[in-house]
Amino acid sequence: MTKKGLLFISLVASMLLLPVAMNAQCKQFAKNTCKSGLKPYQHDGNYHAALLIEGEEAELYKTFYSDRNYRIGVCGAHNLKPIEFKVVDTRNGKVLYDNSLKDYDWKWDFTLESSQQLKIMVKVPIPEGNIDEPEEGCVAILFGSRDD
Amino acid sequence: MNRNLILSGRLFLLLFVFLGFIMSGCNRGPKSEGSGDFEASGGLDAETQAQLNTAKRIFYSLPSPLETAMLIKNAGAQYDEGLMNLTGNTSRYITSKSKALNLGIYSTDLSYASLFDQTQATLNYIEAAKKMADGLNILNAINEETIQRLEEHINNRDVIIDIISETxxxxxxxxxxxxxxxxxxxxxxxxxVEGLYIATNLVDENSLKDNKLVERIVDQxxxxxxxxxxxxESPEDADAMAVLEDVKSLKSIFDKITIKQGNVTAVEDPATNVTTLKSESSIHITPNVFKELRSKVREIRTSYIS
Incomplete structure (x- = not known):
């Protein structure tokens, strides 16, 4: 095979495999960094993670059950600023928690008197100053729970 | 002729580069929609910021098999092995749909057994779940090392639950x-569905009042x-669409159940940093609706394990 042929195949292979490799890194990040931080709460096994760029937002809808203790963990890769998140009542949009008021803490512990569907709103902050190429990194939203 | 070949090669290369970018986009997460509720804090140009504000990733989180089993146990339910799918049924599941459904079903049974310290059942059900995962070509979700770890810690519930969560x-x-x-x-x-099947079969329809397990069922x-x-989100997937019909038939029964919810107020305990979401709620379900729900769940679950 010619040099050009090899170069061509390498280019195509890297284009096709790059996203797969980045997603695999995202899983490792969620597992090693975020999941382990849920202790002593038990991770439920669900996986919610994606590559987000600065300024990008995400929302997650989930039902939480009464008389259980929960920890929500929202983790961002090290190249991103601490992730902003809010927890909102889906029925009326009332903000129940805003981590910007808690020094951008990555986790929130709570319990409920009655079961509720809540929305977790996440945003990757934009650094100060103009940036031509926004950073991209993995953001994971994981849940842990435990009995009383 | 030679020039044409070079041009075709370049076009081909461009096409692959383009495909690469498309694939990068496709794999970056769930679908996007809606507009942002956060204010922009500066940095990006207005056009880019506007695009980001209108592109929001949406995740929907369903109760996992482990969470479902935890809710059943937490509600004071008993262990009943007769309600679980037989591990000997694994060879029945040939299609991708039946393997996927029964991976979920066996995972709930596995979680249910492990939470009640049923060691032999735990080992049997992880083997059954492994067969389903292998059948779906899910690489290394449950491998021999996982099973070995499970065997080594079979009497340590916390480690077992951790292993299940990881799988x-x-x-x-x-x-x-x-x-x-x-x-x-x-x-x-x-x-x-397996969790709903187990839960609805552990409840007597004449004892619905002040029953924690009934509350958990209604919460669904x-x-x-x-x-x-x-x-x-997957209209092109025939299996998802078939399952959607089942979910809609269950929804039509759940619609007959009333849940009244008051406003939620968040109160933080400064000593523990734990917030309590205070609210009042009440539920209403009649014995007939409960029986109808149990019957529909049984019908759907039977179709999944057959």
Whole structure:
């Protein structure tokens, strides 16, 4: 095979495999960094993670059950600023928690008197100053729970 | 002729580069919609910022098989092995749909058995779940090392639960990262239906009042729209659409159940940093509606395990 042929195949292979490799890194990040931080709460096994760029937002809808203790963990890769998140009542949009008021803490512990569907709103902050190429990194939203 | 060949080669290269970028975009997460509620804080140019504000990733989270089993146990339910899918049924599941559904079903049974310290059943059900995961070509979700670890710690419930949580995350992440979100959803629905089957069969329809397990069953109404939205994200997937019909038939029964909820107020305990979401709620379900729900769940679950 010619040099050009090899170069061509390498280019195509890297284009096709790059996203797969980045997603695999995202899983490792969620597992090693975020999941382990849920202790002593038990991770439920669900996986919610994606590559987000600065300024990008995400929302997650989930039902939480009464008389259980929960920890929500929202983790961002090290190249991103601490992730902003809010927890909102889906029925009326009332903000129940805003981590910007808690020094951008990555986790929130709570319990409920009655079961509720809540929305977790996440945003990757934009650094100060103009940036031509926004950073991209993995953001994971994981849940842990435990009995009383 | 030679020039034409060079041009074709360049076009081919451009096409692959373009495909590469398209694939990068496809694999970056769940679908996007809506507009942002956060204010922009400067930095990007207005056009880019506007694009980001209108592109929002939406995730829908269903109860995992482990969470479902925890809710059943937490409600004071008993262990009944007769309600679980037989591990000997694994050879029946040939299609991708039946493997996905029964991966969820066996995962719920596995979680249920382990939470009640049923060691032999735990080992049997992880083997059954492994067969389903292998059948779906989910690489290393449950491997021999996992089973060995499970055997070594079979009397340590915390470690067992950790291993189950890890296998669920492995399956879910593998499916999502490989563009098989619809399969991942079908797995979760299978696990959810199994939990509903176990729970509804542990309740006497004449003892619905002040029954914690009944409350947990009724609470599932709160997840139905999430489930419908998640399944509707895969209109091209015939399995997801078939499962959606089952979920809709359950929804029509859940619609006969009333949940009244008051406003939620967040109160933080400064000593523990734990917030309590205070609110009042009440539920109303009649014995006839309960029987109808149990019967429909049984019908659907039977179709899944047959």
């Amino acid at each position: 669920l995350m492995n399956s879910s992440s593998f499916l999502q990262e490989n563009g098989l979100e619809a399969v991942a959803t079908v797995v979760l629905v299978g696990g959810w 109404k709160l997840s139905l729209d999430i489930m419908v939205n998640l399944l509707e």
